[in-house]
Amino acid sequence: MGKLTIIKHVRVFDGETVSGPKTAVIDGSRIGDDSLADDPDPSAVTVIDGTGCTLLPGLIDCHVHIRDAAQLASCASFGVTTVLDMGCIPPEKSVELRAARGPTTWLGVNLPAYEENSRHGKLFKLFGGVTPDHAVHNTDEAAKFVQDRVDEGVDYIKIIADVPGHEQAVLDRIQAEAEKHGKLTVAHTAQYAAFERSLRAGFDVLTHVPMDKAVDETITERMREQKTVAVPTLSMMEGMTNSWVLWGISWLTLSAERNRSFEAALQSVAGMREAGVPILAGTDANNSGIMTIAAGKSLHHELELLVRAGSTALEALRAATSLAAHHFSLQDRGRVAPGWRADLVLVGGKPDEDITVTQQILRVWSAGEEVPVTAVTRETGCAVM
Template sequence: MGRLTIIKHVRIFDGGSIHGPRTAVIEGSHIGDDALADDPDPSTVEVVDGTGCTLLPGLIDCHVHILDEAQLAACASYGVTTVCDMACVPLEKYVRLRAAKGPTTWLSSSLPAYEENSRHGKLFKLARVTPDHAVHNTEEAANFVQDRVDEKVDYVKIIADFPGHEQAVLDMIQVEAKKHGKMTVAHTAQFHSFERGVQADFDILTHVPSDKTLDNNIVDKMVSQRTVAVPTLTMMQKMADSWVLWIASWIFPSLGRRNFQVSLDSVTVMHNAGVPIVAGTDANNSGIFSIVPGVSLHHELELLVRAGLTPIEALRAATSLAAQHFNLTDRGRISPGLRADLVLVEGNPDEDITATARISKVWSNGEEATIPAQHRRAGLGSCAVM
């Protein structure tokens, strides 16, 4: 038997519902059986008093863009123990982050599929990604997917915004990804993008429109195809509030104006119809629309609740549902044998979602992660090591 950590008198959100107060056990790198807490050897046990606290599975941010290894590791200090990177270039950076050892698990798509003359194509040129990496036709779509498979990506990412790829190219990327058993994630930040993404039958659509609320035709098709949504409301709010984009929309009317209420309403429509909603922030280091990885996920949960999810549903969006839809079978729930990615927070986040930010302790793979003093809320004294 490995070293035990016993968390007593704690409410537990197991990824589905709340239980307790009761006892939780960490045995080495995994969640242990509660029976291990009976008469343990005190020399091999750490006991934590969880009175007044709730234990959560490690949080998962399903849409980030990580800068480097230090930023990746810092996510765990906010309780985010897994992140899904949605574009990582150049290849050297992808390889480096893939090899990173730390408290935060990193998944990635490497380079996304983009059309050379699209807005994202122009951004990639600024990032010194050469046009030969763009996807111009259906033949190149197959080559693109094969390249990503060779890089051992966790999923294939596609930019489905318009102007962009022809629908046939989007459709071909989906077909080729399925041949290789790869899940697809599509950037769909406009109403028309959602239509294109649903038509291609991509597995996951990330972002949500701010130009027009999703209608029943799109949402019903998402339900029938079991399409998953990652709304990234944090980013949609930031863009809607941007004075830079507001001015640009007056100068270039084709850019359109963004209305954050439309984004909220689209999430509400999807949620009411039964579309699975998982949490993602679009955390990034762009400068204009920078969002800090880790801490931003707590704001995302607040926005999901504002859009109509209950606090319990928002917690599932960042834990069990996120793990389920990104094929992470070893985490996202609190159950014996699963990976011990855990977050201890003060209060009842199932009643007040803002409690997720009141972090007392974080464990990643059974190891306690460092939480810098500035990340801790003053007065966290009710969850203590005995």
């Protein structure tokens, strides 16, 4: 038995449903059985009165770009105890982040597969210190790209599927090689055409949603049939449509993206939800200076946007906990159940009824260790007894 923390009279969202008020137990780094709360040694136990509060699994952001270990550590203060990084620039940064031993777990891809003359290719070269040698130019290089990432120990494979970009044969080869190695594939899809290309390739997860045209039943039904997962990153889509800088650049370059529509993004999410496509919470948090989205804090806004797009509050909570853990094969987190990792967030209210309550963070634990909270939004809270 480890150090015990007992939370009494608390509502519990276990990753699926809400129950209680009841007692929850943290036993060392894991969630303990409720029976451990019976007649414990008072000198070895912390007891918290959870009246009026709800206990959640630690939140998971399924799309981030973390700058450094300090930024990674700060995520936990907002209840985000796991992040899935979708590309490190420069690639060497991933070594530091993977080795970080802070309260937020980092998983990542190192470098995504991109075409040298694509928009991402030009941005990587201009701002990221990435050379053309890193780009994927043909199907042979596609196979080498996947092997290199596997050798580096990445957690999944990321591909830029927007156009202009790779030929379809290259996308298809990346998926085939990833399957050989048992690696999940995540495709950047911010255009309708990118969704079509990615579904032809058979990618597992599509991140972003198009703003040039909402996905229709042809797309959503194929996603359902292929068991494709969506990470809409509505926070980024909203930011892009509201950015005067990007709007100006698009008009000056006569880019088709000058017709971005956030409503199309919301409609895409609504259509995917109606079709039964799994939807996960991800923000595209980054510190680029071009379209900065604050890591940790932004996930709470993402949950609001998912609800705005038609999800229920419970569905939004699942998108950032149990569903995220399930689809990225994180077997030890995302739920509140005995034996699971004690990544937990205590909030002051009922987030299953009002999703904004996730912002009323009172306490956070990472592997059973309490994390200093800077995201508290109300003065009253649960008390140590």
